Amino acid sequence: MSPRRRDTEGTAAARAERRAELLATAAEVFAAKGYAATTVRQVADAAGILGGSLYYHFDSKESMVDEILSTFLNEMWAAYDRVLAAGLGARETVEAVIVESFRSIDRHRAAVVVYQNESRHLAAAGERFAYLLESDRRFEEMWMSLLERGVREGAFRPDLDLPLVYRFIRDTVWVAANWYRPGGRLAADDIAKQYLAMVLEGIQA
Amino acid sequence: MSPRRRDTEGTAAARAERRAELLATAAEVFAAKGYAATTVRQVADAAGILGGSLYYHFDSKESMVDEILSTFLNEMWAAYDRVLAAGLGARETVEAVIVESFRSIDRHRAAVVVYQNESRHLAAAGERFAYLLESDRRFEEMWMSLLERGVREGAFRPDLDLPLVYRFIRDTVWVAANWYRPGGRLAADDIAKQYLAMVLEGIQA
Amino acid sequence: MSPRRRDTEGTAAARAERRAELLATAAEVFAAKGYAATTVRQVADAAGILGGSLYYHFDSKESMVDEILSTFLNEMWAAYDRVLAAGLGARETVEAVIVESFRSIDRHRAAVVVYQNESRHLAAAGERFAYLLESDRRFEEMWMSLLERGVREGAFRPDLDLPLVYRFIRDTVWVAANWYRPGGRLAADDIAKQYLAMVLEGIQA
Amino acid sequence: MSPRRRDTEGTAAARAERRAELLATAAEVFAAKGYAATTVRQVADAAGILGGSLYYHFDSKESMVDEILSTFLNEMWAAYDRVLAAGLGARETVEAVIVESFRSIDRHRAAVVVYQNESRHLAAAGERFAYLLESDRRFEEMWMSLLERGVREGAFRPDLDLPLVYRFIRDTVWVAANWYRPGGRLAADDIAKQYLAMVLEGIQA
DNA sequence: TATGAATGAGTCTTCATTCAT
DNA sequence: TATGAATGAAGACTCATTCAT
Known part of the structure; x- marks a missing residue:
């Protein structure tokens, strides 16, 4: 296993972890306010980032x-x-x-x-x-x-x-x-x- | 009960009835799609009137x-x-x-x-x-x-x-x-x- | 001057008077709130009639x-x-x-x-x-x-x-x-x- | 003054400047047509952006x-x-x-x-x-x-x-x-x- | 003359989404 | 990775106007 590959795996894992974090946050907000009534910005706020930034992680x-x-x-x-x-x-x-x-x-x-x-x-x-x-x-x-x-x-x-x-x-x-x-x-x-x-x-x- | 009074009661009753009809329709749509996800227009469509017309009856x-x-x-x-x-x-x-x-x-x-x-x-x-x-x-x-x-x-x-x-x-x-x-x-x-x-x-x- | 004509004049005069009354009311409301910000309904309210009724008098x-x-x-x-x-x-x-x-x-x-x-x-x-x-x-x-x-x-x-x-x-x-x-x-x-x-x-x- | 701080100040200043520009535009339009008669879209048009975009800057x-x-x-x-x-x-x-x-x-x-x-x-x-x-x-x-x-x-x-x-x-x-x-x-x-x-x-x- | 229900165009506002940096 | 400015479609709501009664 080359260092290179290790890096990639590290980032991939980190990315997956970040996704999971964000999804947990999103789930909480969706649960609290209802999916339709929740804005993407509210999810982002709860995650401590800006609205547009979520689109780096999710479609x-x-x-x-x-x-x-x-x-x-x-x-x-x-x-x-x-x-x-x-x-x-x-x-x-x-x-x-x-x-x-x-x-x-x-x-x-x-x-x-x-x-x-x-x-x-x-x-x-x-x-x-x-x-x-x-x-x-x-x-x-x-x-x-x-x-x-x-x-x-x-x-x-x-x-x-x-x-x-x-x-x-x-x-x-x-x-x-x-x-x-x-x-x-x-x-x-x-x-x-x-x-x-x-x-x-x-x-x- | 004077005819006059009958008239007034008649229209008041008619109005109340119309409200009740519209509310029943609205309740069905809200129940089916969720309140936040329902548009006023969808309620109006279901009632057979235009979106703006609902505001004659409701705030x-x-x-x-x-x-x-x-x-x-x-x-x-x-x-x-x-x-x-x-x-x-x-x-x-x-x-x-x-x-x-x-x-x-x-x-x-x-x-x-x-x-x-x-x-x-x-x-x-x-x-x-x-x-x-x-x-x-x-x-x-x-x-x-x-x-x-x-x-x-x-x-x-x-x-x-x-x-x-x-x-x-x-x-x-x-x-x-x-x-x-x-x-x-x-x-x-x-x-x-x-x-x-x-x-x-x-x-x- | 036939009674007929007298009647017509009477109604015509009454109508003109009503118009003048309504216009005076309208002017007050327009002056108070601004023309664009005034709704026809506000004028009608001030005149003690319903919104649609104004259209009997004015285009x-x-x-x-x-x-x-x-x-x-x-x-x-x-x-x-x-x-x-x-x-x-x-x-x-x-x-x-x-x-x-x-x-x-x-x-x-x-x-x-x-x-x-x-x-x-x-x-x-x-x-x-x-x-x-x-x-x-x-x-x-x-x-x-x-x-x-x-x-x-x-x-x-x-x-x-x-x-x-x-x-x-x-x-x-x-x-x-x-x-x-x-x-x-x-x-x-x-x-x-x-x-x-x-x-x-x-x-x- | 650290570069970091300079950056922050830079964007804050840029934002304030943009607001001021937009407000100057809005003031011109409001002055020309009257506040009530001016649509948000007219202000946005005059500023060269879309109507909704104004709401990024103003409530x-x-x-x-x-x-x-x-x-x-x-x-x-x-x-x-x-x-x-x-x-x-x-x-x-x-x-x-x-x-x-x-x-x-x-x-x-x-x-x-x-x-x-x-x-x-x-x-x-x-x-x-x-x-x-x-x-x-x-x-x-x-x-x-x-x-x-x-x-x-x-x-x-x-x-x-x-x-x-x-x-x-x-x-x-x-x-x-x-x-x-x-x-x-x-x-x-x-x-x-x-x-x-x-x-x-x-x-x- | 006036009512009241409805119309439909238009307004303000929101919001998911994009994208250059 | 994240920002921030902007997009553009859509939504709630308003209102001048119409019309049958």
């Missing part, structure tokens, strides 16, 4: 959300796929998936908020965000087959309206990103445990 | 959301207050509140979506939307005291993390507006029943 | 100023012409013209303010207001020949820069409309007298 | 007039204050103030025209322009005490209606900006001299 405002969301979704699906590949029972899988979801929120809070609030509008806007719909589809597929298997395996009550249960679980999990604060009273895993207790056993005495 | 785009949200919240609180005044037990009150919530979604689907998606940003934007925060506060107060009473009365499990339960219930209910379609497979009351079964008894067999 | 906002200014100028020139036709000496003519000018201000305060502030812009705007330039021209002609005659007659100092004197007199007179209030401490004729004393004899002891 | 059309007027008034009062601090007799002070006024017109012709035509409307419009009223107040105070002192010192005739004299002088001076052209037949100081001769000694032979 457009759109490509920023794009990268924020796809990075998050890739990581999330990687985690889900590991769980699904583990060959657990339906109930254990559900628990593991929920736990992974709250961990995702823990690591990508801002991205999750953006995902929740903007994904529908973005998907409607153009081809570029088709992967959001695809992810939705996989998500529904995963949950529906999980719930159906759970009923077959006798883990879940047979009288449930499964599509309804799916919808409630889906939304409830992600919506937690709106109030969750990393380092707060409850850690992600605690929240997952409480949430599972509630969903599985109900709140009734 | 600003902002005052449209304002009226959409405050109308919805007023109706919702009126329903809640009726329930709370009925002197039911904690569990029955919770059931009734949930039922009323889904009825609200049934009647004001678009407004609820707007409320869910934009309320935080709007409240942050200015004094004018302070009532949104106030409503949030009352909502939390209502739910927390309801849950606490339920635990005291032995209706709910004593080991629950109440603030957490409150958050999940709050968000889950409203989030249903995102997929609920009036006249669809399930009526509002059916959904409420299913939802209550899930929350109260859990999905576990 | 356009422009035709309102037009009528306000031309009415004022016609009256003013009628008065000037009477003075000029009287065959007085230069000094007496100057005095009489000044007196008539302040009487014009007394009767048409608002119109004078509008004339002073807007006439240049209006004249530049279009053919329709060419008579404003024509009036300016006649005004200058009148004053210059008056001043020259005064110098020849030995009434005015021979060392004056006449174009300069003309300009100062012209502006000073009309500018008084900005602060003059009919029925105030000083009547129009008093102001004229004081003004003449100042211009003719100076303020020096 | 709003309003802040442009604001800066035009306050800059002019500050300079004018600085000059007046120098004169007033010189401890001259009333008559000499009056002469010096008049001379400074015509010099102000010479240097800031457009700004003076804007001041004369728009100041009242702007002051009525909002808090932001309160300084215009304050300047008016100081102006009246200065002139009235100057005139009163002149009468006491025997420099001016004792039979004058001082408030009236003040009003005529005030308006006459500024109104000259409407026809004055720098580099024309008469220089500012010549005009001041002629004007003083007229006001002090009168035009009578």
Whole structure:
């Protein structure tokens, strides 16, 4: 490995790191104000640079959300796929998936908020965000087959309206990103445990 | 009632009706595209008039959301207050509140979506939307005291993390507006029943 | 004179009166806020009718100023012409013209303010207001020949820069409309007298 | 002074210079067409840039007039204050103030025209322009005490209606900006001299 | 005569984006 | 890498004007 090459790698790595920093900042601002209502200048201000300077790193405002969301979704699906590949029972899988979801929120809070609030509008806007719909589809597929298997395996009550249960679980999990604060009273895993207790056993005495 | 007075009432009523029509249209568009991403022209197009014409009826785009949200919240609180005044037990009150919530979604689907998606940003934007925060506060107060009473009365499990339960219930209910379609497979009351079964008894067999 | 004709005249007179009323109102508002900054609606509000209703009486906002200014100028020139036709000496003519000018201000305060502030812009705007330039021209002609005659007659100092004197007199007179209030401490004729004393004899002891 | 600091100063100065250029252009256009009747695009056209580009330098059309007027008034009062601090007799002070006024017109012709035509409307419009009223107040105070002192010192005739004299002088001076052209037949100081001769000694032979 | 709803052109302003330095 | 000046399209809003009633 020549020094030359080392340099290049160094710069490439530095550049990637800077991008990640800027994206984290952008995600926070998008989450706080909403994507459409956020100006590129606000993102730049938050990053301590000038508006135009962002365009050295990114093609457009759109490509920023794009990268924020796809990075998050890739990581999330990687985690889900590991769980699904583990060959657990339906109930254990559900628990593991929920736990992974709250961990995702823990690591990508801002991205999750953006995902929740903007994904529908973005998907409607153009081809570029088709992967959001695809992810939705996989998500529904995963949950529906999980719930159906759970009923077959006798883990879940047979009288449930499964599509309804799916919808409630889906939304409830992600919506937690709106109030969750990393380092707060409850850690992600605690929240997952409480949430599972509630969903599985109900709140009734 | 003199004919004169009838006339005046007639036009005032007609005007109010027109406003309501336009607001319903606006709510649909805001719900579909997001408030910030919606142009006044899109609202006008949907209403079949020109952009400028909206300003004969409303001061600003902002005052449209304002009226959409405050109308919805007023109706919702009126329903809640009726329930709370009925002197039911904690569990029955919770059931009734949930039922009323889904009825609200049934009647004001678009407004609820707007409320869910934009309320935080709007409240942050200015004094004018302070009532949104106030409503949030009352909502939390209502739910927390309801849950606490339920635990005291032995209706709910004593080991629950109440603030957490409150958050999940709050968000889950409203989030249903995102997929609920009036006249669809399930009526509002059916959904409420299913939802209550899930929350109260859990999905576990 | 048939009753029919009497009716028609009655209505015609009533209509003319209403126009005059509305024009007086319009002149006040134009004077107070500036022509360009005044909306037709503000004029209508001041008149106690709705915006669209003004168009029953007038073709356009422009035709309102037009009528306000031309009415004022016609009256003013009628008065000037009477003075000029009287065959007085230069000094007496100057005095009489000044007196008539302040009487014009007394009767048409608002119109004078509008004339002073807007006439240049209006004249530049279009053919329709060419008579404003024509009036300016006649005004200058009148004053210059008056001043020259005064110098020849030995009434005015021979060392004056006449174009300069003309300009100062012209502006000073009309500018008084900005602060003059009919029925105030000083009547129009008093102001004229004081003004003449100042211009003719100076303020020096 | 480090090169670094020099750079910073250099760009700050360049920016200030650009602002000044643009404001001078804006003042000309506002003076020519009237503030309300001037579009931002007209100002931009005159400056050779696009309408939106002005907003890189200024917050709003309003802040442009604001800066035009306050800059002019500050300079004018600085000059007046120098004169007033010189401890001259009333008559000499009056002469010096008049001379400074015509010099102000010479240097800031457009700004003076804007001041004369728009100041009242702007002051009525909002808090932001309160300084215009304050300047008016100081102006009246200065002139009235100057005139009163002149009468006491025997420099001016004792039979004058001082408030009236003040009003005529005030308006006459500024109104000259409407026809004055720098580099024309008469220089500012010549005009001041002629004007003083007229006001002090009168035009009578 | 007046109303009130609507029009449509035009205004101020914002903002994503570009580009020379 | 970042700056800062500018672009240009688009957006919210205004307003003179029209017209059916």
